[in-house]
Amino acid sequence: xxxxxxxxxxxxxxxxPNPRVGCVLVKDGRVVGEGWHRYAGSPHAEINALAQASxxxxxxxxxxxxxxxxxxxxxxxxxxxxIRAGVxxxxxxxxxxxxxxxxxxxxxxxxxxxxxxxxxxxxxxxxLNPGFDLRMRTGRPWVRCKLAMSLDGRTAMKSGESQWxxxxxxxxxxxxxxxxxxxxxxxxxxxxxxxxxxxARLEDDPDTEVRQPLRxxxxxxxxxxxxxxxxxxPGNTLVFTGADASAAEARYGHAAVSFVTVPVTxxxxxxxAVFQHLGSLEVNEVHVEAGPTLSGALLQxxxxxxxxxxxxxxLMGDAARGLFSLSGLDSMTDRIQLAITDMRAIxxxxxxxxxxxx
Numbered sequence: 001x002x003x004x005x006x007x008x009x010x011x012x013x014x015x016x017p018n019p020r021v022g023c024v025l026v027k028d029g030r031v032v033g034e035g036w037h038r039y040a041g042s043p044h045a046e047i048n049a050l051a052q053a054s055x056x057x058x059x060x061x062x063x064x065x066x067x068x069x070x071x072x073x074x075x076x077x078x079x080x081x082x083i084r085a086g087v088x089x090x091x092x093x094x095x096x097x098x099x100x101x102x103x104x105x106x107x108x109x110x111x112x113x114x115x116x117x118x119x120x121x122x123x124x125x126x127x128l129n130p131g132f133d134l135r136m137r138t139g140r141p142w143v144r145c146k147l148a149m150s151l152d153g154r155t156a157m158k159s160g161e162s163q164w165x166x167x168x169x170x171x172x173x174x175x176x177x178x179x180x181x182x183x184x185x186x187x188x189x190x191x192x193x194x195x196x197x198x199x200a201r202l203e204d205d206p207d208t209e210v211r212q213p214l215r216x217x218x219x220x221x222x223x224x225x226x227x228x229x230x231x232x233x234p235g236n237t238l239v240f241t242g243a244d245a246s247a248a249e250a251r252y253g254h255a256a257v258s259f260v261t262v263p264v265t266x267x268x269x270x271x272x273a274v275f276q277h278l279g280s281l282e283v284n285e286v287h288v289e290a291g292p293t294l295s296g297a298l299l300q301x302x303x304x305x306x307x308x309x310x311x312x313x314x315l316m317g318d319a320a321r322g323l324f325s326l327s328g329l330d331s332m333t334d335r336i337q338l339a340i341t342d343m344r345a346i347x348x349x350x351x352x353x354x355x356x357x358x
Contacts (some may be wrong), residue, residue: 001063001093001121007036008065008128013179014039014211017131019066023049027060046078048275050085050320052131058086065125067096067105079108088298089115102146131284142274143287143303144243146177147297147323154320160193169347170310175201177308181213181287183278187294188219195229214238216339218294220269222248231257240274271301296324299336304356307338
C-alpha cells in the first residue's frame with residue numbers, strides 16, 4: 001500500500017478534479033502489475049495495473065489507495081474490471097468519501113466473492129487527497145493559506161515593500177504547492193498592488209507536467225484592471241464580485257475571465273458562498289496567497305484548513321505589517337488553535353505547516 005501511495009503521488013499535479021490514486025497487484029509474493037491515475041477521463045489506477053498484469057491478475061491481491069469505483073462516470077466501473085480479471089482479494093486505503101457511493105465499491109466486490117479489506121494507511125491516502133475528501137463530504141474545497149514572514153512575524157514593510165521576504169528555494173517550493181492546487185486565490189488589493197501572475201512555474205523540474213490552476217480573484221466592487229497581467233496568461237480567471245456578473249462580462253469582453261455575483265455584507269463578499277460555488281465547479285484544493293485582511297477574514301470565518309508559513313531569518317521591526325488582521329481576540333480563550341503537522345528547512349528559511357483546529 002505504501003508503494004501504491006507513491007504511485008498515486010505521481011498524479012499530484014494532473015488528476016484534478018479526480019483524486020490521486022495508485023494500485024499495485026501482487027501474486028505469489030511479487031508485483032505483477034502497477035499503475036496510477038493520470039488525468040480525469042483517462043483509465044483509473046486499477047485499469048492501468050490490470051493492463052500491465054494481463055493474465056497474471058487472476059488470483060492476485062490488488063492494493064488500491066481509494067475504494068474502487070462502481071459507477072459509470074467518465075470511465076467504466078473499476079469493480080467490474082477487477083471482477084472480470086479474477087482478482088482474489090482487494091485491499092484499499094480510504095473509502096470513497098462520496099456519500100452516494102461510499103461502501104458500494106467494496107460491497108460490489110464482496111458480492112462477487114472477492115475478499116475485501118479497507119483502512120490500510122487510510123490517513124496517508126486522505127492526506128494525499130484532502131480536497132477531494134472534504135469536497136465530497138461538505139461540498140467545499142480544502143483551503144490552504146500560504147504566507148511568508150520574518151522571524152518577528154512581519155509580511156511587508158510599512159511602505160508595503162515585500163519582495164523578497166524569503167529566499168529562492170522557498171519561492172520555488174511555493175510553486176509546487178500552487179501546481180498541486182485546483183485554484184489559486186487572492187484579493188483585489190493584492191492584484192492592484194503587485195499585479196501577480198498567479199501561475200504555477202516549475203522551471204527547476206522541466207520534466208514535471210503542470211496543469212495551470214484556475215485563478216480566483218475576490219473583488220467586491222469590481223476594480224480589476226483590464227490591463228492586469230493575469231488576464232493575458234495561459235489558463236482561466238474567475239472573479240467573484242458583488243457587481244452584476246453579466247454587465248462585468250460585457251465590460252471586460254475577455255474570453256479567459258468570467259464573473260460570479262455573490263452576496264455582499266458590510267462591503268465584504270460572502271466567503272462561504274464563494275467556496276460553495278468553487279466546490280460546485282469540482283475545485284478540490286484552493287491555494288490562497290493574500291494580504292492580512294483576506295487571510296484574517298478567511299481564518300475567522302473558519303474557512304482555512306491548513307496554513308503553510310515560510311519563516312525567514314531576519315527581523316523587520318514593529319512598524320512592518322503583520323500576518324493576519326484578526327479582531328475580537330481579547331482573551332487567551334479567544335485564541336485560534338493550530339496543530340503543527342510539519343516543520344522543515346527550505347534553503348535558508350523554515351516552512352511551518354499547520355492545520356486549524358475547528
